[in-house]
Amino acid sequence: MFKGVLFDIDDTLYDTSGFAKLARKAALNVMIDGGLPLESEDAYIKLRKIIKEKGSNYDKHFNVLTREVFGEEKPLLIALGMITYHNVKFALLRPFPETTSTLLHLNKRGYHLGVVSNGITIKQWEKLIRLGLYHFFDEVITSEAAGVEKPDPKIFELALNQMGCKSSKSIMVGNKFSEDIMGAINAGMSAILVNSKLTESEKDFINKEKIELEVLENIGELKDIL
Amino acid sequence: MFKGVLFDIDDTLYDTSGFAKLARKAALNVMIDGGLPLESEDAYIKLRKIIKEKGSNYDKHFNVLTREVFGEEKPLLIALGMITYHNVKFALLRPFPETTSTLLHLNKRGYHLGVVSNGITIKQWEKLIRLGLYHFFDEVITSEAAGVEKPDPKIFELALNQMGCKSSKSIMVGNKFSEDIMGAINAGMSAILVNSKLTESEKDFINKEKIELEVLENIGELKDIL
Numbered sequence: 001m002f003k004g005v006l007f008d009i010d011d012t013l014y015d016t017s018g019f020a021k022l023a024r025k026a027a028l029n030v031m032i033d034g035g036l037p038l039e040s041e042d043a044y045i046k047l048r049k050i051i052k053e054k055g056s057n058y059d060k061h062f063n064v065l066t067r068e069v070f071g072e073e074k075p076l077l078i079a080l081g082m083i084t085y086h087n088v089k090f091a092l093l094r095p096f097p098e099t100t101s102t103l104l105h106l107n108k109r110g111y112h113l114g115v116v117s118n119g120i121t122i123k124q125w126e127k128l129i130r131l132g133l134y135h136f137f138d139e140v141i142t143s144e145a146a147g148v149e150k151p152d153p154k155i156f157e158l159a160l161n162q163m164g165c166k167s168s169k170s171i172m173v174g175n176k177f178s179e180d181i182m183g184a185i186n187a188g189m190s191a192i193l194v195n196s197k198l199t200e201s202e203k204d205f206i207n208k209e210k211i212e213l214e215v216l217e218n219i220g221e222l223k224d225i226l
Numbered sequence: 227m228f229k230g231v232l233f234d235i236d237d238t239l240y241d242t243s244g245f246a247k248l249a250r251k252a253a254l255n256v257m258i259d260g261g262l263p264l265e266s267e268d269a270y271i272k273l274r275k276i277i278k279e280k281g282s283n284y285d286k287h288f289n290v291l292t293r294e295v296f297g298e299e300k301p302l303l304i305a306l307g308m309i310t311y312h313n314v315k316f317a318l319l320r321p322f323p324e325t326t327s328t329l330l331h332l333n334k335r336g337y338h339l340g341v342v343s344n345g346i347t348i349k350q351w352e353k354l355i356r357l358g359l360y361h362f363f364d365e366v367i368t369s370e371a372a373g374v375e376k377p378d379p380k381i382f383e384l385a386l387n388q389m390g391c392k393s394s395k396s397i398m399v400g401n402k403f404s405e406d407i408m409g410a411i412n413a414g415m416s417a418i419l420v421n422s423k424l425t426e427s428e429k430d431f432i433n434k435e436k437i438e439l440e441v442l443e444n445i446g447e448l449k450d451i452l
Contacts, residue, residue: 025354028364037421063348075347075348075350075351075366076351076355076360076366078348078351078366079349079351079352079355080351080355082348083352083355119302122289122301122304122305122308123305124301125301125302125305125306126305126308129305129309130301130307130309134302140301162421173258
């Protein structure tokens with residue numbers, strides 16, 4: 001049995017949230033140039049509210065925005081927003097500075113690498129391809145393929161099985177305590193939290209349950225401990 | 227009332243078919259590099275067959291291809307194909323050499339310009355934005371907005387009404403005889419066929435029905451007659 005390291009993608013391998021924010025602001029500015037009668041800052045507040053209501057995976061945020069502002073959808077403005085959003089996002093898309101060297105380091109140390117992600121399988125491979133990281137991973141297991149979402153332990157177990165890895169020798173790396181960390185621990189793995197801080201109640205929980213958890217500032221620090 | 231010129235988009239304003247062919251071949255080569263066990267030419271023949279069966283607007287041709295070859299979908303290969311297809315298509319996307327100067331010429335001559343297209347409104351605006359042509363058009367009327375498809379005369383009438391144009395003074399420019407030309411003529415407009423040749427039976431029909439129809443080699447020749 002191999003030692004495996006499983007990774008989450010968004011905000012673990014690359015700065016999803018930061019890029020999305022920049023891309024959304026750029027899109028709104030182009031929509032404003034095209035006739036959306038809002039100030040840049042107000043438009044962003046409005047859009048954030050819509051994203052919060054509809055969820056970030058909903059793909060019609062700009063439709064809702066024009067409907068709220070004009071009382072009807074404005075296809076030209078929506079198209080301007082969508083094109084700008086995607087162009088900026090793809091232009092900015094790159095791993096965290098330490099991601100690639102860390103994956104290389106783990107490869108050299110004999111770890112088998114996989115991805116465990118809530119989402120659509122093809123979309124997750126698409127991210128890894130665009131990030132230039134797909135060659136590093138043996139398996140990408142998504143909630144679509146597993147039929148359950150993180151933190152359900154089954155999704156972690158499925159990934160380890162397909163990779164021929166033993167849970168007690170394997171590690172999950174992610175930025176979400178409840179999804180990534182607790183899911184992996186309940187599947188019998190170790191876990192490392194990156195790019196995130198524990199809340200007080202999470203700290204209390206960890207102490208009470210005697211959970212061993214590494215918390216790293218960024219993914220590059222994996223090289224020091226693995 | 228204004229004089230209007232309505233345009234079809236695909237293969238009228240830009241070389242849709244040529245770009246799509248190049249993009250598909252590039253995508254297949256990347257999929258073959260990624261492990262699709264086919265020769266380049268055989269893969270293209272297989273893909274064309276799938277496109278013919280499913281229609282060109284179906285967005286899962288590569289899914290079907292991997293299913294046919296492997297007996298199951300291969301998400302990494304599908305993602306490689308889709309990314310390459312879109313990257314190549316967007317990299318190549320530009321109007322025919324004469325399109326922009328022709329639209330400028332018609333603008334100067336006082337014609338109001340519109341688009342009549344079977345498809346989704348936002349998608350059609352997206353094409354015009356990416357082509358750098360959207361500023362030329364007062365209206366984009368799609369089958370989605372009209373509730374009927376070309377050649378139904380209603381879609382042409384709706385476009386002219388919204389543009390404040392008179393059908394007897396307006397002209398449709400497109401590359402499809404049955405959709406673009408016959409639809410426009412049945413709506414009381416003139417029509418100009420570009421980038422296409424009439425079949426013998428279409429010629430017979432035109433003679434029999436005494437339809438006046440200009441046939442131009444390319445969109446640039448509009449400058450000589452309008």
